[in-house]
Amino acid sequence: MTAQPPLEQRPVAELMTLDLLTIAASESALMAWELMCKAEVHHLPVTDDEGGFLGVVDAQTLTSTWNAAAPQQARRPVTTLLPSRPPAAVRPSATVRDAAGAMLESGTDYVPVTDDHGVLVGLVTARDLIGALAGVERDAAPRSGGMPSLYRIEPVLPAHPGHGGMAPD
Structure with missing residues (x-):
């Protein structure tokens, strides 16, 4: 049995999150909040139309910039929440x-x-670091080719009777 190196010397590839839910740059801050709530995540990578990585919007930023008195701000593009x-x-x-040093620096x-x-290709969060420190083993998803699994959820609006949709039975 080979002993693993200390946690701080292990590569982040061993503990990073691979299956990431992303949000398109053109989506709204409200959509980001909805996705975070539904998926129970605190970080959403933001991608452009070609899937290029632009940054990460996090729940803390979203909630600290939320203004209930100005509902139109909920429709602002999620890119306005990205750091400069x-x-x-x-x-x-x-x-x-x-990775921990990069978190502290930023x-x-x-x-x-x-x-x-x-x-x-992945994201490392403070939760990932704490889990690794606590010795929690993560279910490693089989890698199928080196690319991460990036998911994008598209909103679907219900059809309304009289507006081109079908009337209910």
């Missing part, structure tokens, strides 16, 4: 210590994990 400069990303081979509780071309 994206947080430093790390590579999958970076150590957990490097003042966030997450760090994006990108490949050599800047393509998002």
Whole structure:
């Protein structure tokens, strides 16, 4: 039996989240909130129309900028919630210590994990670090080709009778 290196020396690839729910840059802050609530996540990577990584919107930013007195702000693009400069990303081979340092430096509780071309391959959150420190084993999803599983949920509005939809039976 081979002993694992200490947590801070392990690569982030061992503990990063691979299956990520993303949100399109054109979606609203309200859609980001809905997705976070439905999926029970606190971080949503934001992608452009080609799937390129733009940044991460987190629940803390969303709630701290929410203004119930100005409902039109809920419709503002999610990109308005991104920091002016994206947080430093790390590579999958970076150590957990490097990821924690990047979080501290950027003042966030997450760090994006990108490949050599800047393509998002995962996300490490403070929860991932705490889980690893506590020795919680994660279910490792089988990798099928090196690309992360990125999910995008598209809103579907119900049809209304008299507006081109079918009337209920």
